Amino acid sequence: MARVLGIGGVFFKSRDPGALAAWYRDVLGLEVQDWGGVVFRSEAMTAHPGAATVFSPFAADTTYFAPSTKDFMVNLAVDDLDGILAGCARHGVEATVLPDEPNGRFAHILDPEGTKIELWQPKPMPA
Numbered sequence: 001m002a003r004v005l006g007i008g009g010v011f012f013k014s015r016d017p018g019a020l021a022a023w024y025r026d027v028l029g030l031e032v033q034d035w036g037g038v039v040f041r042s043e044a045m046t047a048h049p050g051a052a053t054v055f056s057p058f059a060a061d062t063t064y065f066a067p068s069t070k071d072f073m074v075n076l077a078v079d080d081l082d083g084i085l086a087g088c089a090r091h092g093v094e095a096t097v098l099p100d101e102p103n104g105r106f107a108h109i110l111d112p113e114g115t116k117i118e119l120w121q122p123k124p125m126p127a
Contacts, residue, residue, distance in 0.1 A: 006042075007053050010074065014113060023112050027091045028076070028084060050104065050122035051077045068116035081105045081121035095119075 014020045017036055025032040032038055045051040054075065058064060065073045078084045085095050088109055098106040104123040111117055 007055065012072075012115075020111065020113060027088055027093055028117075029087060045077060048077070048079060048122055049124040052122075065116050068110060068114050070115050073116040073118055075118040075120055077120050077122055079121070081107060081119055084119055 021032045021036050021038075024030045024038070030038045045053070065071075085097070085107055088095050093109050096108045098108070102123065105121040107119045109117050109119065
């Protein structure tokens with residue numbers, strides 16, 4: 001039977017794609033390509049035990065995405081949450097750091113267009 005292999009991309013509308021891509025480059029250190037997007041290679045996630053890509057619908061009345069009013073949130077796996085948060089602070093981006101959880105550390109920020117970004121430092125899981 002044919003099956004889905006994983007997320008092939010996340011595509012979304014922006015009021016100013018160039019400025020938003022520059023923000024992700026400057027604040028989070030993403031390697032924005034000349035065409036305006038970022039390519040995440042599976043090898044980077046594989047190198048961090050416990051990292052995975054999650055696909056999960058939330059209830060329509062969830063408040064988890066607040067204060068964003070968007071219908072979605074982006075979770076970015078990171079290898080050094082403290083380092084990423086230091087970069088955010090240097091650019092004036094405030095973060096909400098959540099209590100550690102069994103599957104890792106989390107923090108929330110908003111991008112300039114109000115999309116909630118969940119930063120996740122995966123915790124290695126027992127085999």
